[in-house]
Amino acid sequence: MQTSFTLAQLADPQVAESEKILRACVHCGFCTATCPTYVLLGDELDSPRGRIYLIKDMLEHARPATAEVVKHIDRCLSCLACMTTCPSGVHYMHLVDHARAHIERTYARPLPDRAMRAVLARVLPYPARFRVALALARLARPLVGRMFSVQQRSPAAPADRPRPPPRQGFAALMRRIAAVLALTPDRPPAAGSPAAGVFPAQGARRGRVALLSGCAQQVLAPAINAAAIRLLTRHGVEVVLPKDEGCCGGLAHHMGREHAALAQARRNIDAWIREVAGGGLDAILVTTSGCGVTLKDYGFMFRTDPAYADKAARVSALAKDVSEYIEELDPTFVAPPPATLVAYHSACSLQHGQKIVRGPKRLLEQAGFSVKDVPEGHLCCGSAGTYNMLQPEIAGALRDRKVANIEKLAPDVIAAGNIGCMVQIGQATNIPIVHMVELLDWATGGPPPHALKITSKRVMSSQSLEAVS
Numbered sequence: 001m002q003t004s005f006t007l008a009q010l011a012d013p014q015v016a017e018s019e020k021i022l023r024a025c026v027h028c029g030f031c032t033a034t035c036p037t038y039v040l041l042g043d044e045l046d047s048p049r050g051r052i053y054l055i056k057d058m059l060e061h062a063r064p065a066t067a068e069v070v071k072h073i074d075r076c077l078s079c080l081a082c083m084t085t086c087p088s089g090v091h092y093m094h095l096v097d098h099a100r101a102h103i104e105r106t107y108a109r110p111l112p113d114r115a116m117r118a119v120l121a122r123v124l125p126y127p128a129r130f131r132v133a134l135a136l137a138r139l140a141r142p143l144v145g146r147m148f149s150v151q152q153r154s155p156a157a158p159a160d161r162p163r164p165p166p167r168q169g170f171a172a173l174m175r176r177i178a179a180v181l182a183l184t185p186d187r188p189p190a191a192g193s194p195a196a197g198v199f200p201a202q203g204a205r206r207g208r209v210a211l212l213s214g215c216a217q218q219v220l221a222p223a224i225n226a227a228a229i230r231l232l233t234r235h236g237v238e239v240v241l242p243k244d245e246g247c248c249g250g251l252a253h254h255m256g257r258e259h260a261a262l263a264q265a266r267r268n269i270d271a272w273i274r275e276v277a278g279g280g281l282d283a284i285l286v287t288t289s290g291c292g293v294t295l296k297d298y299g300f301m302f303r304t305d306p307a308y309a310d311k312a313a314r315v316s317a318l319a320k321d322v323s324e325y326i327e328e329l330d331p332t333f334v335a336p337p338p339a340t341l342v343a344y345h346s347a348c349s350l351q352h353g354q355k356i357v358r359g360p361k362r363l364l365e366q367a368g369f370s371v372k373d374v375p376e377g378h379l380c381c382g383s384a385g386t387y388n389m390l391q392p393e394i395a396g397a398l399r400d401r402k403v404a405n406i407e408k409l410a411p412d413v414i415a416a417g418n419i420g421c422m423v424q425i426g427q428a429t430n431i432p433i434v435h436m437v438e439l440l441d442w443a444t445g446g447p448p449p450h451a452l453k454i455t456s457k458r459v460m461s462s463q464s465l466e467a468v469s
């Protein structure tokens with residue numbers, strides 16, 4: 001694609017990077033076929049190619065973002081299916097990240113939109129605030145639910161029919177609040193999240209890793225990291241949860257809030273580099289694949305920051321999805337699980353963002369599970385960080401389509417590698433959904449996942465659960 005940036009514009013490293021990306025696009029349109037928003041809405045401006053044109057026009061003319069541009073960029077899930085499909089290697093992720101930061105700097109959003117985003121940015125990345133917000137949401141849900149029909153799935157809206165685009169204003173805000181409440185779990189998790197500290201390896205030590213505690217996952221599903229710690233220590237790996245780390249910055253980053261995102265990332269980089277210099281680290285492991293994409297991008301995010309460029313690149317080089325590291329460990333599966341059909345939901349942030357496609361499924365099969373891929377597995381479930389709260393109509397249509405595809409398989413359990421997908425899919429189906437590391441922990445001698453225990457009557461006999469627990 002031809003571009004016409006001035007030399008003065010290209011002196012800005014962010015513009016220079018975006019120009020390089022734009023020039024790689026040959027506007028072939030292959031990406032449109034796998035873009036969830038284009039598949040649903042059928043509008044070229046809601047396709048990767050359409051968004052690339054909008055971004056090019058906005059950046060080339062150094063214009064403030066318009067309402068039209070914001071509408072179509074906001075509808076992008078950042079699922080990165082377009083990057084998997086693109087034959088020209090267009091790095092859409094860095095381009096849309098730049099566009100979002102430009103929007104945040106130059107566009108005055110309507111007040112309800114601003115308010116909603118500010119609340120999400122100030123609550124979700126902070127576990128203590130998020131816990132309080134969830135408790136309040138549980139109290140508010142019956143009231144708002146009656147007013148705005150908070151429900152699992154709308155029977156009047158077939159999975160593949162796009163719903164009307166959201167309107168701005170109070171009604172749109174209330175729909176978004178209803179969407180947030182619908183995502184709230186009915187009760188807090190049974191156990192708390194693993195505390196910061198060192199979890200020693202059992203037997204001879206084979207490695208030492210940091211495990212990202214993160215933010216929302218430790219509140220919603222602390223059992224995931226507990227399972228990862230059990231599995232890793234059982235296989236001779238010492239696990240560190242550094243006390244000063246927190247949200248990876250991904251939530252703020254995807255809302256264009258660069259300052260907040262970089263501040264959160266710096267705090268983590270400092271915490272991990274201290275560990276590298278202290279006890280040493282073989283890897284920094286992530287059980288939330290959305291955060292994994294962000295960690296692996298720290299090197300790029302800080303490339304022009306002399307104080308952090310090297311440290312950030314080091315952290316990115318150490319970052320691994322937990323499934324990548326478990327594969328390297330070649331785990332010992334001690335007890336075959338009972339015949340269990342697993343629908344493996346491949347999160348976009350794993351398959352498109354980190355190009356991790358076969359490993360998780362291979363591990364589950366080695367563990368003795370029967371595993372099936374979900375039809376239309378390349379399409380996002382609609383979770384996408386804060387997307388399901390900011391774009392509930394499109395997110396709901398994608399969720400219903402995903403759940404319909406999963407239910408066609410009639411699985412006993414759904415396995416995923418990202419808490420966002422687990423919450424999004426879990427609100428629309430009665431099939432238990434777990435993190436894949438919980439299944440692997442179970443198959444290597446750990447307890448059965450809690451979600452399977454509470455549905456054990458329907459899924460499998462409690463005797464067979466006990467046999468492997």
Ligand code: SF4
Pocket residue numbers: 024025026027028029030031032048049082085086087088089090
């Ligand atoms: S597939 Fe790649 S090159 Fe083709 S239009 Fe999409 S982004 Fe551009």
Ligand code: SF4
Pocket residue numbers: 034035036037038046047048051075076077078079080081082083092
């Ligand atoms: S990131 Fe996903 S939603 Fe956004 S343009 Fe690419 S394929 Fe479409």
